Amino acid sequence: MDNRPNPPRKITILGVGLLGGSIGLAARRAISACKIIGYGHRRETLDAALKKGAIDEAFDQPENAVAGSDLVILCTPVGIFGKLIPQIAPALLPDALVTDVGSTKRSVVDLAQKLLPNPARFVGSHPMAGSEKRGVEFARADLFQNHLCLTTPTPQTAPAVLEAVESFWRSLGMKITRLTPQEHDRLLADVSHLPHAVAAALVAIQSEPGLALAGKGFLDATRIAAGDAALWRDIFLENHDNLRTGALALRDQLDHLLKLLDAKDGQTIKDWLEAAAARRKLMEKRPPT
Amino acid sequence: MDNRPNPPRKITILGVGLLGGSIGLAARRAISACKIIGYGHRRETLDAALKKGAIDEAFDQPENAVAGSDLVILCTPVGIFGKLIPQIAPALLPDALVTDVGSTKRSVVDLAQKLLPNPARFVGSHPMAGSEKRGVEFARADLFQNHLCLTTPTPQTAPAVLEAVESFWRSLGMKITRLTPQEHDRLLADVSHLPHAVAAALVAIQSEPGLALAGKGFLDATRIAAGDAALWRDIFLENHDNLRTGALALRDQLDHLLKLLDAKDGQTIKDWLEAAAARRKLMEKRPPT
Numbered sequence: 001m002d003n004r005p006n007p008p009r010k011i012t013i014l015g016v017g018l019l020g021g022s023i024g025l026a027a028r029r030a031i032s033a034c035k036i037i038g039y040g041h042r043r044e045t046l047d048a049a050l051k052k053g054a055i056d057e058a059f060d061q062p063e064n065a066v067a068g069s070d071l072v073i074l075c076t077p078v079g080i081f082g083k084l085i086p087q088i089a090p091a092l093l094p095d096a097l098v099t100d101v102g103s104t105k106r107s108v109v110d111l112a113q114k115l116l117p118n119p120a121r122f123v124g125s126h127p128m129a130g131s132e133k134r135g136v137e138f139a140r141a142d143l144f145q146n147h148l149c150l151t152t153p154t155p156q157t158a159p160a161v162l163e164a165v166e167s168f169w170r171s172l173g174m175k176i177t178r179l180t181p182q183e184h185d186r187l188l189a190d191v192s193h194l195p196h197a198v199a200a201a202l203v204a205i206q207s208e209p210g211l212a213l214a215g216k217g218f219l220d221a222t223r224i225a226a227g228d229a230a231l232w233r234d235i236f237l238e239n240h241d242n243l244r245t246g247a248l249a250l251r252d253q254l255d256h257l258l259k260l261l262d263a264k265d266g267q268t269i270k271d272w273l274e275a276a277a278a279r280r281k282l283m284e285k286r287p288p289t
Numbered sequence: 290m291d292n293r294p295n296p297p298r299k300i301t302i303l304g305v306g307l308l309g310g311s312i313g314l315a316a317r318r319a320i321s322a323c324k325i326i327g328y329g330h331r332r333e334t335l336d337a338a339l340k341k342g343a344i345d346e347a348f349d350q351p352e353n354a355v356a357g358s359d360l361v362i363l364c365t366p367v368g369i370f371g372k373l374i375p376q377i378a379p380a381l382l383p384d385a386l387v388t389d390v391g392s393t394k395r396s397v398v399d400l401a402q403k404l405l406p407n408p409a410r411f412v413g414s415h416p417m418a419g420s421e422k423r424g425v426e427f428a429r430a431d432l433f434q435n436h437l438c439l440t441t442p443t444p445q446t447a448p449a450v451l452e453a454v455e456s457f458w459r460s461l462g463m464k465i466t467r468l469t470p471q472e473h474d475r476l477l478a479d480v481s482h483l484p485h486a487v488a489a490a491l492v493a494i495q496s497e498p499g500l501a502l503a504g505k506g507f508l509d510a511t512r513i514a515a516g517d518a519a520l521w522r523d524i525f526l527e528n529h530d531n532l533r534t535g536a537l538a539l540r541d542q543l544d545h546l547l548k549l550l551d552a553k554d555g556q557t558i559k560d561w562l563e564a565a566a567a568r569r570k571l572m573e574k575r576p577p578t
Contacts, residue, residue: 128504148502177502187499195491195510200565201542202484205535210476213437213466214572215417217513221484224506226569229562233555240550246494247543253490254536261529266522273518276489280515283503 005164007171008071008097012037014062014084016049018130019101020075021139024054026172029141039065049136063091071168073125074100074108079234081108085115098122099165103188103231104238105152105181113156123165124152124181126188127174134228145173152181189242193235194250197243199225294453296460297360297386301326303351303373305338307419308390309364310428313343315461318430328354338425352380360457362414363389363397368523370397374404387411388454392477392520393527394441394470402445412454413441413470415477416463423517434462441470478531482524483539486532488514 011027013020016038024036038055039062040046046058059065066072066088076084081102092098098121102108105124112122129147149169153162166176179187199222206214236243260269300316302309305327313325327344328351329335335347348354355361355377365373370391381387387410391397394413402408418436438458442451455465468476488511495503525532549558 128502148504150502183498187496187502190495191499191503191507194494195507197543197546198487198491198539199510199569200562201539201546202487203565203569204542204561205483205538206479206568207476209472210480211568211572213417213439213476214480215437218480218484219572220509220512221488222569223509225565226573227562227566229559229566232562233559236546236550236558237553237555240547243550244547247547249494250487250490251540251543253493254486254540257486257490257525258529258533258536261525261532264526266526269525270518270522272493273489273521276492276514277516277518279495279500280488280492280511283500283508284515 005160005167007031008034008069008168010035010037010069011071011073012039012066012069013055014039014065014072014074014088015076015080016040016045016055016058016136017075018134018136018138018143019127020073021049021052021054021136022129022141022143023073023075023101023172024049025052025139025141026144027168028053030171030173037065037069045136049139052136052139054136054139062087066091066096068093070096071165072096072098074098074102077231077234078102078104078108078238079230081111085111089115089117092117094118096121097161097164097168099125099168101125101127103192103235105150105179105184107238109152109154109181113154119156120158121161123157123162124184125165125169126150126152126184127169127172129174134231142173144169147174149174149176150184151176151178152184153178154181185239186242186245189239190246190249193232193239193243194246196224196227196232197236197247198250199223294449294456296320297323297358297457299324299326299358300360300362301328301355301358302344303328303354303361303363303377304365304369305329305334305344305425306364307423307425307427307432308416309362310338310341310343310425311418311430311432312362312364312390312461313338314341314428314430315433316457317342319460319462326354326358334425338428341425341428343425343428351376355380355385357382359385360454361385361387363387363391366520366523367391367393367397367527368519370400374400378404378406381406383407385410386450386453386457388414388457390414390416392481392524394439394468394473396527398441398443398470402443408445409447410450412446412451413473414454414458415439415441415473416458416461418463423520431462433458436463438463438465439473440465440467441473442467443470474528475531475534478528479535479538482521482528482532483535485513485516485521486525486536487539488512 049055113119127149338344398413401411416438
């Protein structure tokens with residue numbers, strides 16, 4: 001007997017941008033006879049998603065989009081969840097699975113547990129795929145292939161729900177790592193949110209003559225700064241406490257370097273640079289997440 | 290009548306690593322009947338450079354390597370220039386052109402003007418090409434193609450020398466921008482040296498579980514941190530004053546962001562992120578330097 005959860009027959013994607021659109025394309029390829037419903041507040045986006053084949057039906061009201069779906073995925077910016085969840089709550093099937101793709105997890109998990117009719121049937125997800133591009137026109141069926149999806153169950157999450165949601169992400173080619181919402185936000189602040197803030201700051205301090213001299217190193221180091229400002233504002237606001245802790249740790253490292261430079265302590269500077277280089281080189285040797 | 294400077298007939302490359310080796314390969318392809326001499330302190334490096342065809346003759350004493358050359362290029366780490374220039378000074382042809390490939394320019398220009406027999410025949414160069422790789426085994430004839438070379442003449446530099454050195458870099462496919470040594474070090478601190486320090490600091494603050502979650506954004510943002518530690522230590526020590534100024538400007542930007550987060554000022558945070566994103570996106574549209 002096959003104990004794997006049944007794949008969903010009807011999926012609702014709330015927000016059909018790069019991630020939502022890619023989920024539609026990937027689910028259509030991975031799951032046979034699965035109907036995909038999209039919600040968006042802009043008609044042009046919905047039309048583009050329909051035309052691209054990312055969704056089968058489009059709605060401009062979230063409560064209409066979730067009716068009858070057995071998997072509902074929140075793909076709007078995290079800042080909208082507080083308004084979106086109460087809208088969909090009354091319209092959900094009692095046994096619908098609900099998840100999201102937000103880049104921070106504490107607040108959405110909180111909101112879901114407070115506002116959903118059956119919090120046990122929610123689990124937070126963070127599929128780590130995407131790019132600085134935005135919009136359904138960049139959606140790809142293989143966006144998730146071999147990438148990592150972080151799931152953030154709580155004691156309230158039903159084990160079968162966790163299994164079913166993870167099974168869905170696996171069917172899109174993802175590998176799963178489970179974290180608490182708190183661990184997620186703390187680790188992601190250091191490895192994703194702070195690097196974004198730093199990249200934006202590195203761009204901000206440049207003079208125009210300096211920018212004209214930028215080489216590949218600068219372009220690589222600041223690529224993420226081209227990301228969507230509204231999306232990152234929401235992430236920063238949601239995760240401000242962890243972002244602050246990370247920024248202070250970064251400042252300590254730079255202060256340490258400046259002190260070593262004052263002391264002309266070349267050996268310790270070299271050791272510091274070598275430790276970072278060794279750690280960074282190790283990362284090249286593993287498969288991308 | 291052709292007013293372009295005559296190409297060199299004999300070039301000495303002091304230090305045959307990635308840059309020195311690539312200059313040898315590129316010059317051989319660009320300049321017919323040009324003899325290329327290499328100096329290095331390790332026999333294996335010289336043998337590898339000979340085998341690769343990056344140099345025609347190898348010497349393990351710099352004064353022997355420069356004898357009879359009309360173009361001498363210092364390609365060792367900048368920290369060695371103080372020892373190297375006095376060694377070669379007595380052996381140079383009176384009309385030899387001397388340049389370098391150092392990533393900082395004030396100190397080498399100073400040393401050259403103090404220690405060379407004919408400072409008018411020196412001009413500092415900074416060919417902006419390379420990678421986090423090191424060693425002659427990664428040398429490529431096309432390394433410089435379409436990249437920017439910064440030259441840093443001073444009032445002491447003979448105009449004909451500047452023309453001849455720039456003409457050499459152009460023959461390797463480079464575009465030229467002239468700066469004073471002071472401008473060079475100030476601008477490069479912000480656009481290259483500080484980003485390197487920040488990338489190393491971003492790697493240093495991560496926990497192992499955090500590193501396991503790193504995605505493409507983190508890998509891009511920290512790629513430069515894998516660079517050669519000894520080389521970057523020298524750059525940091527040479528340019529510590531400008532690096533400090535840049536680090537303080539970066540701290541001001543991050544403090545500004547943290548204050549906006551405290552105030553939950555989403556609009557100003559979005560404006561700040563949008564300004565950085567707009568600047569960064571503009572950079573994608575121009576040819577790489």
